Amino acid sequence: MSMKTSDDPFKNRVSKELTNTFMRGAVSSAQERFQTRRLKQADELGHWEEWRSHGEEIRQHVLANLDYYLYELSENVSKRGGHVFFAQTAQEATAYIQQIANEKQARKIVKSKSMVTEEIHLNAALEQLGCEVIETDLGEYILQVDDHEPPSHIVVPALHKNKEQIRDVFKDKQGYDKTEKPEELALYVREKLRNEYLTADIGITGCNFAIAESGSITLVTNEGNADLVTALPKTQITVMGMERIVPTFEEMEVLVSLLTRSAVGQKLTSYITTLTGIKDEGDTDGPEEFHLVIVDNGRSDILGGEFQPILQCIRCAACVNACPVYRHVGGHTYGSIYSGPVGVVLSPLLGGYEDFKELPYASTLCGACTDACPVKIPLHQLIHKHRQVIVENEGKAPVSEKLLMKAFGFGAASPSLFKMATKMASPVMSPFTKDNKISNGPGPLKAWTADRDFPAPNKENFRDWFKKRPIGGEE
Amino acid sequence: MKGIIENRDTFLNKIAHQLGRTPTKNIEQPIWQYQPQDRVLKDATQDELVAVLQEQCLNINTNVVITNTAKLADTLQTVVDSFGGRSVITWKDDRFQKYGLSQLMNEQWPQANIDLYVWNSAQPEENIIQAEKANIGITISEMTLAESGTAVLFSDKDKGRSVSFLPEKSIILIPKSTIVPRMTQAARWIREKMHSGEKVASCVNFITGPSNSADIEMILVVGVHGPIKAIYIVIEDQ
Numbered sequence: 001m002s003m004k005t006s007d008d009p010f011k012n013r014v015s016k017e018l019t020n021t022f023m024r025g026a027v028s029s030a031q032e033r034f035q036t037r038r039l040k041q042a043d044e045l046g047h048w049e050e051w052r053s054h055g056e057e058i059r060q061h062v063l064a065n066l067d068y069y070l071y072e073l074s075e076n077v078s079k080r081g082g083h084v085f086f087a088q089t090a091q092e093a094t095a096y097i098q099q100i101a102n103e104k105q106a107r108k109i110v111k112s113k114s115m116v117t118e119e120i121h122l123n124a125a126l127e128q129l130g131c132e133v134i135e136t137d138l139g140e141y142i143l144q145v146d147d148h149e150p151p152s153h154i155v156v157p158a159l160h161k162n163k164e165q166i167r168d169v170f171k172d173k174q175g176y177d178k179t180e181k182p183e184e185l186a187l188y189v190r191e192k193l194r195n196e197y198l199t200a201d202i203g204i205t206g207c208n209f210a211i212a213e214s215g216s217i218t219l220v221t222n223e224g225n226a227d228l229v230t231a232l233p234k235t236q237i238t239v240m241g242m243e244r245i246v247p248t249f250e251e252m253e254v255l256v257s258l259l260t261r262s263a264v265g266q267k268l269t270s271y272i273t274t275l276t277g278i279k280d281e282g283d284t285d286g287p288e289e290f291h292l293v294i295v296d297n298g299r300s301d302i303l304g305g306e307f308q309p310i311l312q313c314i315r316c317a318a319c320v321n322a323c324p325v326y327r328h329v330g331g332h333t334y335g336s337i338y339s340g341p342v343g344v345v346l347s348p349l350l351g352g353y354e355d356f357k358e359l360p361y362a363s364t365l366c367g368a369c370t371d372a373c374p375v376k377i378p379l380h381q382l383i384h385k386h387r388q389v390i391v392e393n394e395g396k397a398p399v400s401e402k403l404l405m406k407a408f409g410f411g412a413a414s415p416s417l418f419k420m421a422t423k424m425a426s427p428v429m430s431p432f433t434k435d436n437k438i439s440n441g442p443g444p445l446k447a448w449t450a451d452r453d454f455p456a457p458n459k460e461n462f463r464d465w466f467k468k469r470p471i472g473g474e475e
Numbered sequence: 476m477k478g479i480i481e482n483r484d485t486f487l488n489k490i491a492h493q494l495g496r497t498p499t500k501n502i503e504q505p506i507w508q509y510q511p512q513d514r515v516l517k518d519a520t521q522d523e524l525v526a527v528l529q530e531q532c533l534n535i536n537t538n539v540v541i542t543n544t545a546k547l548a549d550t551l552q553t554v555v556d557s558f559g560g561r562s563v564i565t566w567k568d569d570r571f572q573k574y575g576l577s578q579l580m581n582e583q584w585p586q587a588n589i590d591l592y593v594w595n596s597a598q599p600e601e602n603i604i605q606a607e608k609a610n611i612g613i614t615i616s617e618m619t620l621a622e623s624g625t626a627v628l629f630s631d632k633d634k635g636r637s638v639s640f641l642p643e644k645s646i647i648l649i650p651k652s653t654i655v656p657r658m659t660q661a662a663r664w665i666r667e668k669m670h671s672g673e674k675v676a677s678c679v680n681f682i683t684g685p686s687n688s689a690d691i692e693m694i695l696v697v698g699v700h701g702p703i704k705a706i707y708i709v710i711e712d713q
Contacts, residue, residue: 030693047511054509061505067487067498074480080677083478086486096481138699139690156690163692182691186699193700198607213666214675224640224686224701231636231678232603242490247505253662254512264689267531267623268658271701272681277478280677282632284599290478296486303493 003119003351005150006335010358013333023152023160023330030159034321037265038372045261055258056376058251059312062243063303069212069245070294076215080277082290090120090297097204097237098125100291104235106131106201110193112219112226113137114206115154115315116241116295118337119350122204123148134196136225138189142166145173152331152339154317155263160330193225203229203287207240208314209255210292213248216276217292220256222269230275236287238275242294243311249274255314258374262316298350306385310345312375317342319369319379325362334359341369341379348386357396360386423464425457515622516656524621524654525709531624532707535684536697543711548579551646554706555589555611558644562590564609567633574648574710596632603637612642612702616649618664619707622657625683626707629676636678645685645702650713 006013017023042048062069074084087093101109109131111117123133135144139157143149146169151157158166163180170176170188178184197203205226209218217238219226230236246252252274260266279286302311320326320340331339336347336356344363348356360383369379391397411421432438432445433456441449460468484498491498516527525541532539542550555563563584565571571580584591592605606612614634616626626647630636639645655661658681669675686701697703 026692033693045515047514050509050511054507054511057505057508064494065499065502066494067490068500068502070490071483071487071498071500074483078478078480081476081478084480084483086480086482088482088486088489092482136700137690138688142690156693158690159693163694166691182694182696185691186688186696190699194607197700198603214669216675216679222686223688223699225699227636227640227680228700231640242486249662249665250659253658257512257658266683267534268620268625268681268683270535270683270686272625272683274675274679276675276677276679278677280631280674282596283630283635283677284594284596284602284632285636286630286677294486296489300489300493303490304495305493 003337003347004335004355005337006332008335010333010335013335014329017330017333018328020160020330022162024328026159026162027330028327030153030156031321031327034265034318038262038318038321041261041265041267045257051254051258052374052376054254055314055374056312058246058254059314059375062245062247063308063311066243066245066303069247070242072212073210073215073245074292074294076213077277077290077292078215080215082215082277082292084292084294086294086296088296090295093120093239093293093295093297094122094125096293097122097239097291098129100235100237101126101129101131101202104201106235108196108200109133109202109204110196110200110229110233111135111204112206112221112229113140113157114204114239115337116206117204117239118151120239120295120297122239134193134200136193136197136223136229137221138186138223141189141193142169145169150332151337154315154320154338154340154342160332197228197232200233202235202237203233204237204239205229207238207244208259209252210240210245211247211249211252211274212245214274214276216249216274218252218256219271219273219275220259220269221271222264222266224271227271227273230273230287231285234287235289235291236275237291237293239293239295242296242299255375259314259316262318262372262374302349307345307349307382309377310342310349310382312377313342313346314375315342316374318372318374322368322372324364324366324368329362334362341383345379345382345386353390353394353396357390357394360384360390419461419463422461425461426459429457512657512659515659519621519656521651521654524656525651527621528619528624528654528707528709531622532684535624536687536705537624537684538706539709540706541709541711544575544713547574547708547710548576550708551576552579552583554646554708558611558646558704558706560587560589561610562592562608563611563613564592564606564638564642565594565613566615566635566638567594567596568615570615570648574713594633594635594638602635603641606635606637606641609642611644611646612638612640613646613648614639616647616653616707618661619649619654620657620661620681621654623683624707625658625681627661628680628682630678630680631676636680639680639682640701643698643703645682645705647682647705647707649707649709651709651711652713654709
């Protein structure tokens with residue numbers, strides 16, 4: 001199963017999203033706010049580069065010893081009465097969770113936000129069994145009510161929608177009769193969901209960071225929904241990507257400090273919760289039964305290879321908020337649940353080049369993502385690596401690029417052809433040239449100039465210039 | 476009872492294989508090259524930490540009231556009144572008595588028609604019903620993080636998680652001695668407790684103000700699934 005969110009070709013998605021004026025306005029103003037807040041927090045904290053380096057060394061150490069820490073985690077979860085299921089594939093994970101839902105005869109399931117459950121299509125698997133699955137994060141709930149629209153941002157899933165659209169979604173689907181004021185919309189959802197928490201059979205969460213030493217999981221929210229999801233239902237299932245783990249509470253603290261600042265520009269979000277095992281004896285709230293599902297789903301294939309640094313990711317979306325391409329095309333263009341630079345790197349690795357071969361080209365390689373990353377993932381270098389793989393191993397370079405390279409190879413192989421081509425470039429291109437720019441190029445240039453200008457070839461080629469320059473030179 | 480672990484060996488073998496070695500159950504403890512967290516508010520006095528906490532609470536929609544044990548009952552009464560009184564739920568915790576709140580809670584409130592429900596581990600269902608109904612929940616911070624304005628709560632049979640989550644308003648008592656620079660100190664303290672044989676609470680909450688969301692057009696809405704209002708009462712001589 002893939003994490004694809006659209007069957008529309010990439011180019012159509014780009015064209016469609018570029019005309020979505022509300023989305024484009026919302027994304028650019030959100031990016032600005034996120035960036036300003038993040039930089040302010042980094043500045044207030046001080047020694048930000050050192051914090052990033054610490055984040056990086058923690059993540060790298062964990063990845064290099066991942067088997068050790070997952071072993072320790074599973075032992076400690078088990079000691080506190082929790083069950084641990086290691087799932088190699090998405091199917092194994094969903095089948096295990098379906099089996100629990102069946103055993104519990106679950107009818108209603110509440111969920112807090114989790115990218116990995118999106119990745120494995122867990123909701124659809126549970127709905128197949130006849131379970132009602134309710135997303136409780138405000139943004140996710142809005143998308144779910146709107147016929148399961150996919151998220152467009154890792155942290156703010158409904159970023160592309162305005163409040164009037166949200167009001168209409170609730171009005172059309174649920175008979176909501178109040179205004180589009182965010183306070184009223186939020187209060188409506190609060191009241192609607194309160195009873196769901198109290199009557200749900202199972203609560204499902206993701207996991208920001210598991211703590212190996214104590215066998216705990218850490219959940220980071222502002223709404224407090226994850227706390228109700230885990231405090232009230234009798235059974236709790238937590239699904240984690242296998243790399244989302246730290247050695248102890250101390251490293252969790254460092255990464256949470258980096259995450260909340262980088263994601264939303266807060267020192268800490270309203271609720272950071274660490275949960276360990278099942279509820280203690282005499283406890284009223286907390287689960288009687290706890291299952292931790294640790295998901296590989298393609299991650300281990302990334303380990304040990306040149307893309308390993310992407311597994312350092314803590315899903316803060318700082319790279320998304322810094323990306324000039326995301327700013328223009330928005331999250332849905334990526335056609336993956338993971339958008340922005342992290343999505344460009346991760347989607348082809350987890351979902352395959354076939355579905356996501358265009359994504360590495362949805363980047364200017366400007367490196368803003370790399371600078372923003374709190375755990376120093378060299379994102380733009382990894383994007384560049386993808387392009388190399390696509391061209392060299394996969395043979396999936398865009399057609400015009402292939403033609404161009406073929407022609408260049410043919411022309412450059414013979415000195416006389418090369419000489420002629422470079423001499424001819426300027427006169428041949430002159431009908432297309434205006435102000436030293438080509439705005440509407442022919443043949444293989446068409447794809448390039450559809451979106452931007454191409455510099456016109458110089459009237460004099462390099463060899464002629466070299467020969468004529470004052471100091472002289474020889475051919 | 477220990478939980479069941481399934482499919483572990485194959486899973487970990489694959490990881491080790493990818494890393495170019497056999498699975499390991501022993502590693503050297505990491506020595507970190509960087510430790511920037513120790514520098515934050517390193518030499519701050521307790522009074523300075525209180526000031527940092529107050530300043531930060533302006534950012535998190537949380538009022539801070541500073542009082543002392545002698546005046547605590549009056550302060551709490553004022554806060555409860557400002558939240559509209561009606562019904563209060565608290566943990567079952569000896570510290571309320573130690574802080575001189577028994578008379579207020581057990582005598583004055585019944586007379587003023589304020590319902591008080593004290594968490595009772597023998598009545599789990601009633602606990603949730605009452606927490607859901609209560610207007611105000613009162614809890615006590617075990618450790619308080621000045622930098623972020625965060626109260627740390629540990630759950631146990633007498634200290635239900637729902638007291639801080641289900642009521643519309645949340646009052647957190649903060650003994651001044653519990654204030655530390657940041658989350659670093661809390662993480663170390665929890666580890667020290669663990670290493671001395673104490674069980675980590677099944678739920679550790681780091682709570683920073685009322686619940687909120689900016690999911691709709693990035694506009695901040697305070698009060699989503701958890702409390703809509705929160706206030707910290709700092710007790711200077713505790």
